[in-house]
Amino acid sequence: MRTAKDLEDENNGLRTEYDQVKEMCRREVLRLESEGSRSQGIISNYKEICSDLSYRLEKQQDSFKAQRTRIAGVVSHCEQCSTALAEFTEQVNGSPSKKLSSMEDGCGFKMIELMDKLEESEQRIRQLELSLAQTKLELVEAQCRNQDLSHQMNASISGDNDSSRHAAWLKKTISSIRDVGTSLKQPTHERSNSSVSVDKY
Template identity: 70%
Template sequence: MPEDLAFCTLVKIMFDYGLRDLFKLGLDVLHLRFYQLQRLTEGMNTIFHISLALLKASKKELLQLDFEGALKYFRVALPRRYRTEANAKELIHQAVKLKISHKRLSKYEKEFYSLKERELESQDPQERLEAEDSVESLQGQLERCMRTAKDLEDENNGLRAEYDQVKEMCRREVQRLESEAMRSQSIILNYKQICSDLSYRLDKQQENYQTQKKRISVGRRALLNLSEFQQYSPVKEENGCGLRVVELMDKLEESEQRVRQLELSLAQTKLELVEAQCRNQDLSHQVNS
């Protein structure tokens, strides 16, 4: 279509059919048309139109089926038949073409109620009373069932609220245990670092201790040799070797004491590390459980 002809067609549609009003400020006319369309597609009239169109289109197949076959046809074959867009549109067209008189519907309604009244009048009074008693009994059972359902619903709501509370408590407890586990893990890492430092210092002290021990042993042997020499020598000279040996012995004792202190400190730290690991393991079991 040429551009000028298309524009003229658009103007014709907009003004002659009132489509321009649909897009004015506020879109009030558009909402009105939607509401009218919604009301037209609701109600029993639309249901009657669709039902009659379905029965008319399926009349030949339904007359050839028994009761079970008809049920299966309505449940399986009929929905499958109108699954395509073309068949669905054809069904709607057939439904729109049907004419249903409201006067006839009112007439059928009056006939139905009159038939029900005659049926009640022709019924045995005793049977009618029994039927009414049965209806009252069923209504009472229905009311009791409704109350029971209401009580069960309230109980269910209470259990759901209690479940939410317990769930929140468990979540908080898990968070607390996880934070404690992280803190214990940090403490364990610190203890491991302390043990490593103490082990390093202990190794150094032991090396110094062995070095000083060797030096003292050498000095002691020299002192013994000097003492033997002085016993056979006529010259008595003052010598500082004895004092030097005493000083070395004192240093050796101090080194031994420091080594013992470091060993005790290392043993205590390892014990605390083991206790921290045990606490961390207990926390891990609590979190997993």
């Protein structure tokens, strides 16, 4: 037959185990909160980078459109420029290289310079688009990691609540043990009268 001392020793062990689990849950929640704050900081940085890249991309696109409109206006009023542009386009598309017919008077050369600048602007726009797409991808990945951390934290908190319910059970059990110990110290006829209250537990 188990004595009150045996029950008390067992429940002391359970209390120690509960305290260890509770401390482990506390440390885990603190770790997840720290990682969550760090993840939020990373997400904020990515959002700021996305905003900056979007602004720069929009400015570059506006500048590119303005340059293209200006060049189109020049070409439409100059026959030599139109010829130079046609020959330049053939070379860019991989047609056999040929000497531009209007290079001698400088008009064709100026046209080529304008087209080169336009092409450089277009390349910068492509690079910005790629950078923006990559940053948005990293932002989504960071948000997914943050969501996973939130799930882990909720699971840890739920586990801590389970431990709290376990603690309530421990308190009730220890109280019962104390009642048993008290009844064992009482005379025999008094213990028989209190057995009903002990049996409740």
